[in-house]
Amino acid sequence: MDVARRAGVSTSTVSRALRGVPTVSPEARIRVERAARELSFALSRSASSLVTGKTRRVAVLTPGLPRAPWFLGTCLTGMAGGLREAGLDLLVYAITDTTERAAFFERLPARRNADAVMVVSFILTEEERERLDELGVPVVYVSQHAPDRASVYIDDVAGARQGMQYLLNLGHRRITYLQSAAADSFVWSAYDRLVGYREALEEAGLPYDDSLVVRAEYSRSGIREAVGSLLSLPQMPTALFVESDDMAFEVMSILRSCGIDVPGRMSVLGFDDHPLAESLDLSTVAQSAWRTGCIAAELVSSVLTDPSSDPTRHIVLPTHLIPRGSTAPPPTDHQAETPAVAQQEPPSPGRTVNGS
C-alpha cells in the first residue's frame, strides 16, 4: 500500500487505523489518516470482503416496472440513506418479467454478493421465499407481511379504521370501500384495509353492506365501471374510501366529469399520501414510503450487527389521517330525509336496530 509507505507504518496498521480499531497509537492514526486523505485513498471493498466474508452490501429486489414508481423511488432512497449510516451499500436487482424472475431465483446472483436482502413492492411465492432463505443471509420484507420472516409494513387495519372513523365523524353512514381487483401485489394491504373497514362499521353499530364494497380493475375504464355500479345503487353512498390515492385521483376525476361535486355530493378518501395528494387536495390516510425504507434499512443493519436479534421481527409502522378538501359532511339530502324514508324499501333489520 502506498498509504503505508507514506505514513511510515505497515499495512496492518493502516488497516487498523482506517477501520477505527482502538489498538492504534494516536500518532500512527493521524499519519495514516493524513496519508489516506492526500492520496484520496478508499478501501477496496472487494479485497476486504474476500477476507472478512462480508460484502457490506445489501441487495434489494424490486419489480422492473413498478406499479407505484413514486413509492419505490422514495422507499429506495430511504433505504439507501439508512444503510449508508451503517456503512452499507445498496444493490438493486430489478426484475422485469417472468423469465428474469425465474432466472433470478434459479441462479440467485445475490449469493455471496450481499450480506442481506430486502424485498420491496414485490410479492413472492412461498417457494421463492424459501429459495431466498437458502441464501443464508437475513431477508427483510418491506411494505408487506411475510410469515416467519422479518417484515416492515404499515398498520393497514388501524389505518383503514382511522379513515373510517373520520368519515363516520363527518356524519357519513353509507360508505363504500373501493379496492383494486389486482391480486398480484399488496394483497395483505388490501385484505387488512378491508378488515379495518368492517371493524369500524361494526364498532359504529352500522351493518356491513356487501353492495358497498366494490372491486375495480386497475384501469380508467375499470374504475369508471365500479363508480357506475355505485351511482346506480338504489341508495348511493355518500363517501368513497378508496384503497389507494392513485385510484382515488381517478375516482375524483370521474365523479367530477359526471357533474358530481366532490366533496359536496360525494366525499372521497384515499390511502397513501401520494406526492400529489396535497396538490390535488385529496384527503388520505398517510403512510411514509421514505420512513418505511429507512426503518427497513435499520432493521437490516441491526440484524447484521447483532446476530442475537430476532431475525423474524415484524415492525408495524403507524399511519395518520390527513384531512383535505375531498371530504366533507354528507349532503343534507332533502328528498331522502324524514318524509321520504317511507318511500324507500322497508328498512332492513340492521338499520332499524341502529335507528331505534
Add this chain to the structure above:
Amino acid sequence: MDVARRAGVSTSTVSRALRGVPTVSPEARIRVERAARELSFALSRSASSLVTGKTRRVAVLTPGLPRAPWFLGTCLTGMAGGLREAGLDLLVYAITDTTERAAFFERLPARRNADAVMVVSFILTEEERERLDELGVPVVYVSQHAPDRASVYIDDVAGARQGMQYLLNLGHRRITYLQSAAADSFVWSAYDRLVGYREALEEAGLPYDDSLVVRAEYSRSGIREAVGSLLSLPQMPTALFVESDDMAFEVMSILRSCGIDVPGRMSVLGFDDHPLAESLDLSTVAQSAWRTGCIAAELVSSVLTDPSSDPTRHIVLPTHLIPRGSTAPPPTDHQAETPAVAQQEPPSPGRTVNGS
C-alpha cells in the same frame, strides 16, 4: 473449490468454463456446469474483482429526497434492467443533505467500488464534476446536459416546440409558458424548453410577450400566485404550457377551483407524461424515464466494453405529444372578437406587425 472437485477438474478450468472462455472442452464444460448447478454455486464478485480490477458494478448518484420520485423510481429500474443485460449490478448512493454531499465528494466512496458512475436527478457543480472525473472511471449524466461528459437527455427544445405547435394548431395565439422558479435542478431543461417556446412563436410569426412567461415558486401558493397574475392580465392567455406535469396538475386544480373550465375556457398542456397524466386527462409532451435509464445503462456498458468509444457522447432522446382532454381550441370569445378590438388599449407595435 468444491465445484472443481465435484467436476473432477482444476479451479482454472472451472473459472474458464463459468466465464464462457472458449478454450474448454465440451465435456469439461458440461461437468462444471452441472456441478455448479448442483451446488448452487455463484461466483464471488469480490474475488473476481480483486484480480481483474473490475467490480462489474455501476454506481448511481441520486438525491436522497427526490423532487420527482416517480421519475427516479422509473429511471432506476430502467437502469438496473439495462445493466443486468450487460451483467452489471447497480449500486445506489442517495445523498440527502449538504453534509452528506460534501462527505461524498471528499471521500468518493465509489472509488474502486464501481466501474462507472451515473448521475441522475442531481445537478452537480463543475467542481463536483471534476472530482468525479478524478475517479478515473466513465461518468454518465442522466436527464441532464453535462459539458464535455457523456450525457443522456431528452430534446427539450424540440419537445417544447411540439407542444407549442399543437397549441398553435388548435388555434391558440396567446400562450403562456409557466416555469418553476426553482433554479437548483433541471436547469437546462427549463432553459431549453423556453427556447423551444420562443422558436415556435417566432416561426408562427407571433410576437414574444414577456408578460406571458411567468415563473412560479414550486408550491401550491406560488403556483396560485402565478395563475393569478395571468388571470389579471388585460388580455388573458387561452392556453398554459406548463414546465412539468406536476405543476400542470396543480394549475388545473387551481383553475377549476376558480370556476375556469379546462379546457373550455383555458387549455393546459404539461411536460413529462407523469404516471397520473392519463388518469387526470392531462395533455402533455411525453418523455420516458424508463427508456432514459435504460439507454444510459447501455451507454455505460458500451463505454465499458469498448474503450475506443467516445466517452463524452451525448444521446438525445425524442419526446412526443400526447393529446388528452385538458387541451381544446380556444373559446370563441364573442365580446373580445372583431368589434371589441377597438376597446382594448391601442395595439402594440409587435401586435400590429402581426396583424397587418
Add this chain to the structure above:
DNA sequence: CTGAAAGCGCTTACAG
C-alpha cells in the same frame, strides 16, 4: 485443452 503457481489488496491471528 488443462493444471500448478503466482498474485490481486486487504484482514487477522500471532509473536513481539
Add this chain to the structure above:
DNA sequence: CTGAAAGCGCTTACAG
C-alpha cells in the same frame, strides 16, 4: 501498540 506472514477465492500468464 506494531509488523511479518498467511490466506480469503478467484483469474491469468505460463508451461505442458
